[in-house]
Amino acid sequence: xxxxxxxxxxxxxxxxxxxxxxxxxxxxxxxxxxxxxxxxxxxxxxxxxxxxxxxxxxxxxxxxxxxxxxxxxxxxxxxxxxxxxxxxxxxxxxxxxxxxxxxxxxxxxxxxxxxxxxxxxxxxxxxxxxxxxxxxxxxxxxxxxxxxxxxxxxxxxxxxxxxxxxxxxxxxxxxxxxxxxxxxxxxxxxxxxxxxxxxxxxxxxxxxxxxxxxxxxxxxxxxxxxxxxxxxxxxxxxxxxxxxxxxxxxxxxxxxxxxxxxxxxxxxxxxxxxxxxxxxxxxxxxxxxxxxxxxxxx
Amino acid sequence: xxxxxxxxxxxxxxxxxxxxxxxxxxxxxxxxxxxxxxxxxxxxxxxxxxxxxxxxxxxxxxxxxxxxxxxxxxxxxxxxxxxxxxxxxxxxxxxxxxxxxxxxxxxxxxxxxxxxxxxxxxxxxxxxxxxxxxxxxxxxxxxxxxxxxxxxxxxxxxxxxxxxxxxxxxxxxxxxxxxxxxxxxxxxxxxxxxxxxxxxxxxxxxxxxxxxxxxxxxxxxxxxxxxxxxxxxxxxxxxxxxxxxxxxxxxxxxxxxxxxxxxxxxxxxxxxxxxxxxxxxxxxxxxxxxxxxxxxxx
Numbered sequence: 001x002x003x004x005x006x007x008x009x010x011x012x013x014x015x016x017x018x019x020x021x022x023x024x025x026x027x028x029x030x031x032x033x034x035x036x037x038x039x040x041x042x043x044x045x046x047x048x049x050x051x052x053x054x055x056x057x058x059x060x061x062x063x064x065x066x067x068x069x070x071x072x073x074x075x076x077x078x079x080x081x082x083x084x085x086x087x088x089x090x091x092x093x094x095x096x097x098x099x100x101x102x103x104x105x106x107x108x109x110x111x112x113x114x115x116x117x118x119x120x121x122x123x124x125x126x127x128x129x130x131x132x133x134x135x136x137x138x139x140x141x142x143x144x145x146x147x148x149x150x151x152x153x154x155x156x157x158x159x160x161x162x163x164x165x166x167x168x169x170x171x172x173x174x175x176x177x178x179x180x181x182x183x184x185x186x187x188x189x190x191x192x193x194x195x196x197x198x199x200x201x202x203x204x205x206x207x208x209x210x211x212x213x214x215x216x217x218x219x220x221x222x223x224x225x226x227x228x229x230x231x232x233x234x235x236x237x238x239x240x241x242x243x244x245x246x247x248x249x250x251x252x253x254x255x256x257x258x259x260x261x262x263x264x265x266x267x268x269x270x271x272x273x274x275x276x277x278x279x280x281x282x283x284x285x286x287x288x289x290x291x292x293x294x295x296x297x298x
Numbered sequence: 299x300x301x302x303x304x305x306x307x308x309x310x311x312x313x314x315x316x317x318x319x320x321x322x323x324x325x326x327x328x329x330x331x332x333x334x335x336x337x338x339x340x341x342x343x344x345x346x347x348x349x350x351x352x353x354x355x356x357x358x359x360x361x362x363x364x365x366x367x368x369x370x371x372x373x374x375x376x377x378x379x380x381x382x383x384x385x386x387x388x389x390x391x392x393x394x395x396x397x398x399x400x401x402x403x404x405x406x407x408x409x410x411x412x413x414x415x416x417x418x419x420x421x422x423x424x425x426x427x428x429x430x431x432x433x434x435x436x437x438x439x440x441x442x443x444x445x446x447x448x449x450x451x452x453x454x455x456x457x458x459x460x461x462x463x464x465x466x467x468x469x470x471x472x473x474x475x476x477x478x479x480x481x482x483x484x485x486x487x488x489x490x491x492x493x494x495x496x497x498x499x500x501x502x503x504x505x506x507x508x509x510x511x512x513x514x515x516x517x518x519x520x521x522x523x524x525x526x527x528x529x530x531x532x533x534x535x536x537x538x539x540x541x542x543x544x545x546x547x548x549x550x551x552x553x554x555x556x557x558x559x560x561x562x563x564x565x566x567x568x569x570x571x572x573x574x575x576x577x578x579x580x581x582x583x584x585x586x587x588x589x590x591x592x593x594x595x596x
Contacts, residue, residue: 017325044314045350
């Protein structure tokens with residue numbers, strides 16, 4: 001059975017520390033949607049009661065989905081991060097050839113391909129005010145993973161004919177091409193948000209990122225900035241269930257998956273960009289993580 | 299007339315960006331007051347409605363005063379930052395001799411004394427997670443002021459027999475001794491919070507910091523972490539009105555003063571530790587500022 005009641009496993013309910021962060025992200029998204037003087041204030045007037053109700057939400061992406069809905073209603077803007085995503089995709093595309101050459105020099109090792117895919121995770125304008133990926137590339141590449149379940153991944157990979165990657169930020173999707181190429185000839189399905197969610201990649205963003213040339217793109221059906229299985233389409237759930245291997249990218253997907261009592265192996269590839277996630281993995285803030293998760297439901 | 303209605307001048311009402319920051323500070327203070335699992339959550343249950351009502355408060359310190367009241371009611375802890383303040387005072391006392399020697403080497407110049415007093419402003423545990431003052435001292439000392447009204451201060455100082463300094467953080471009070479010594483033989487009055495407010499210095503903290511040996515210490519009567527004149531005692535207001543020169547230290551005092559339609563010259567000495575303050579002074583984040591403010595009421 002794939003879904004069970006929340007009996008065991010590690011859950012990522014909304015922590016108190018998430019509230020100031022969600023409020024900050026709400027304000028940033030509100031201003032991107034409509035910077036007119038009174039609009040962000042009117043949006044916060046409706047967001048603050050949502051925050052006060054935080055216990056009603058399953059995980060941070062679930063609450064942020066409700067915040068996005070308020071922004072959409074009050075501004076008519078369905079995709080506040082559209083321009084930011086375009087910039088992030090372009091920035092990632094500029095450094096892609098450099099990273100492909102770098103990987104070739106490293107003998108196309110799987111370890112380095114995973115590292116490059118993880119580095120894409122810093123293209124997160126919702127967390128960082130501004131990221132100049134080019135300038136911090138060397139530092140990020142030299143940072144070892146705090147948790148790196150490479151051996152078990154390689155052993156699972158031997159028998160795997162197909163993989164599912166659950167995508168995260170739009171810019172990150174560009175760099176995921178390096179990992180997907182490295183996983184060939186296995187068939188890779190890449191899942192996207194069903195509608196704009198923070199700066200995460202939608203189907204359209206993934207095409208702009210050039211991902212349709214190397215993976216089968218599908219919409220998960222989930223509109224939150226983090227995959228919540230109970231909100232997903234049957235087609236996605238079927239792929240999720242049957243995939244030989246699943247890689248979940250980023251904090252939002254980890255938060256969503258860990259809140260919904262699933263029982264299957266998922267490799268989580270992310271950078272711990274906030275203290276809540278760092279605590280959950282017992283790593284230092286800003287650590288890179290590649291960890292096999294199995295949420296047992298007891 | 300000292301007080302007028304809010305007609306002119308620059309006001310520091312609560313900005314939207316203040317709300318996530320106040321929520322984060324409320325959570326930190328709540329945990330310091332009582333870390334028991336459910337207490338910080340119960341505190342936030344009462345703080346979130348206060349934030350939603352932010353327009354009712356005159357300035358950020360005014361809202362934080364209300365937050366402190368909730369924390370005090372739910373935990374019985376009147377001074378969540380007591381231990382933090384002790385540590386900050388000790389840290390500042392350790393580096394004080396070094397700074398005194400440094401100033402002597404600089405010929406006891408007023409400019410460097412002001413710089414040292416400004417550097418104390420980074421001893422702000424409410425803003426920074428942790429500050430190792432010793433290690434960042436050299437970098438901070440080498441940073442030029444973005445705004446430095448030294449000439450006008452020196453000219454005003456020629457005719458000044460007495461000064462009022464409105465104090466800020468507890469650790470900072472230690473380093474203010476360097477400035478006070480430099481202002482001798484003028485008489486210096488140093489105003490403190492009337493009760494614990496964030497990590498700001500109270501009368502007791504100022505005595506621990508050793509300030510009673512070089513200044514006349516008084517309580518302002520204001521319990522907020524930033525001076526709000528309409529909440530102050532008559533004795534303080536009299537000194538504020540008659541002082542030949544007033545120096546206001548830190549962001550909170552600036553926010554409080556600029557919200558209450560005063561009309562007198564005040565030299566504001568602070569580090570712009572947040573984007574809202576940096577924007578108000580049109581400086582880069584983390585800039586040092588020493589600026590003569592005159593809030594005219596039109």
